[in-house]
Amino acid sequence: MKTSADPVRDYLCAVEREASALPADRRRELLADLSEHIEVTRAERPHVTIGEVLAELGDPRTIAATALAEAGDGVAGPPARSGAGAPVRRGKVHPLVPLLMLTVPFLVAAVLPYSAVTGFLSTLFRVIGAVLLCTSVHWTPAQKTTGVVLAAVLPTLAIGIWKLLVAAPASDTAANLANLATFVLLAGTTAWLWRIRRA
Structure with a gap:
C-alpha cells in the first residue's frame, strides 16, 4: 500500500470526495476554510504534528455530512454519506x-x-x-x-x-x-x- 507524502492534500481530497453533493462554490469555500484552519493551527502550535491537527478536525465524512446538512434543501440527493460513527447534525445552535x-x-x-x-x-x-x-x-x-x-x-x-x-x-x-x-x-x-x- 502506497503512503502519500502530503497528508493535508489527501485529507482535503477526502473531504472533497465526501462533499461532492455540495454546490461547487460551497465545496470550494469548505476546503478553503479547512486549509486556512490547518495553516493557522500549524503556525500557532508548531509542536503539534500534522496528524494531530487533522485528527482534531475530525473524520472527512463527518465534516462533509455536517456541511451537507447545513446546506439543507439546496442540495439534491441524500443529505450525507456519513456511514457509522459520522452522524449528521441537524438543528445546530448558532455559535x-x-x-x-x-x-x-x-x-x-x-x-x-x-x-x-x-x-x-x-x-x-x-x-x-x-x-x-x-x-x-x-x-x-x-x-x-x-x-x-x-x-x-x-x-x-x-x-x-x-x-x-x-x-x-x-x-x-x-x-x-x-x-x-x-x-x-x-x-x-x-x-x-x-x-x-x-x-
Whole structure:
C-alpha cells in the first residue's frame, strides 16, 4: 500500500470526495476554510504534528455530512454519506448562543450579587452554555476544552475561592475589581472563540 507524502492534500481530497453533493462554490469555500484552519493551527502550535491537527478536525465524512446538512434543501440527493460513527447534525445552535450563555449570566449575577435565585440561574445558564459549546460543530475539541476552562471552570473556581477567603464582606471596590477581572476573562475568551469559530 502506497503512503502519500502530503497528508493535508489527501485529507482535503477526502473531504472533497465526501462533499461532492455540495454546490461547487460551497465545496470550494469548505476546503478553503479547512486549509486556512490547518495553516493557522500549524503556525500557532508548531509542536503539534500534522496528524494531530487533522485528527482534531475530525473524520472527512463527518465534516462533509455536517456541511451537507447545513446546506439543507439546496442540495439534491441524500443529505450525507456519513456511514457509522459520522452522524449528521441537524438543528445546530448558532455559535453566539453558548458564548452569550457563558458571559451574560455572570453580568446579571454581578449586578444582583445578593439574590440566591439569580446566583442559581446564573450557574444553570453557564452550565448549559458550556454543554452547548462542547457539543457545537463550530470549534475543535481542543478549542472547546480551552473555552470551557477559561469561561466556566476558572471563573467558578475564582468565585469559590473568593467566598472562602473573604470571610467578612469585602469592600465594594475589591468586589468590583474582582468582578471586572472575571468579566475581562470571560469577554476575552468569548471574543477569541467567536473569532476562531468554523462556519
